[in-house]
Amino acid sequence: MSMRLGDLTWKEVEEYLKRRKDVILPFGSVEEHGPHLPLSTDGDIANSVAEELSRRKGVLVAPVVWYGVCNTTRAYPGTITAGFDSFKAYVADLLRSLKDSGFEKVYVVSGHLGGSHVCAITEAARSVELDVLFLDLRAVKSDDILETQPFHACEAETSLMLHLHPDKVDMSKAVDEKIELEEFSMTASVKLTESGVWGTPTKATKEKGKLLFERIVASFEKAIK
Numbered sequence: 001m002s003m004r005l006g007d008l009t010w011k012e013v014e015e016y017l018k019r020r021k022d023v024i025l026p027f028g029s030v031e032e033h034g035p036h037l038p039l040s041t042d043g044d045i046a047n048s049v050a051e052e053l054s055r056r057k058g059v060l061v062a063p064v065v066w067y068g069v070c071n072t073t074r075a076y077p078g079t080i081t082a083g084f085d086s087f088k089a090y091v092a093d094l095l096r097s098l099k100d101s102g103f104e105k106v107y108v109v110s111g112h113l114g115g116s117h118v119c120a121i122t123e124a125a126r127s128v129e130l131d132v133l134f135l136d137l138r139a140v141k142s143d144d145i146l147e148t149q150p151f152h153a154c155e156a157e158t159s160l161m162l163h164l165h166p167d168k169v170d171m172s173k174a175v176d177e178k179i180e181l182e183e184f185s186m187t188a189s190v191k192l193t194e195s196g197v198w199g200t201p202t203k204a205t206k207e208k209g210k211l212l213f214e215r216i217v218a219s220f221e222k223a224i225k
């Protein structure tokens with residue numbers, strides 16, 4: 001039996017719920033990730049982590065919630081952002097519906113970690129009477145694997161994508177850029193860097209991605225019974 005919720009019939013979900021009542025809900029974004037990574041990067045990473053956890057722990061994985069809140073990258077063509085309030089309401093609806101289906105525990109894995117995005121998911125989770133556990137990629141220690149701090153379209157994300165989806169990465173277009181912001185417009189849509197990268201993707205390798213992916217899955221695995 002597939003462990004992808006979307007592949008099952010309702011009868012198979014009913015059978016699963018007799019055995020266990022947990023599910024992984026991955027979140028992505030449709031967001032620029034520099035000139036070398038696709039807009040799907042966050043969802044691709046979250047889905048791969050979720051599917052590997054599913055394989056190891058026998059837990060169902062729901063389809064990725066693709067659109068999220070991407071305020072700081074909205075000036076780049078292709079970034080499609082939801083508003084905070086509508087996204088929060090939408091996520092609360094999804095969680096409530098999972099509860100109505102009979103699920104009691106939801107593991108959230110988000111590839112997109114923008115402040116407003118995570119805050120909206122957190123507030124949505126608090127508004128629903130359901131056990132929601134956030135498996136936080138930011139909490140996974142990576143400084144012994146990576147040479148630079150994870151940021152955006154960075155060494156970390158690029159390495160993970162080189163490991164998971166090498167066909168979607170064009171390293172010949174990768175550039176390194178830093179944000180040096182003393183002031184930040186809260187109202188205007190501004191490109192914060194020329195390339196849309198904040199970080200050092202040129203240091204990315206497939207080997208680092210493999211190690212990092214294994215580290216992420218191993219640390220999240222402990223949270224799933």
Ligand SMILES: [Zn+2]
Nearest residue numbers: 041042111153
């Ligand atoms: Zn990302």
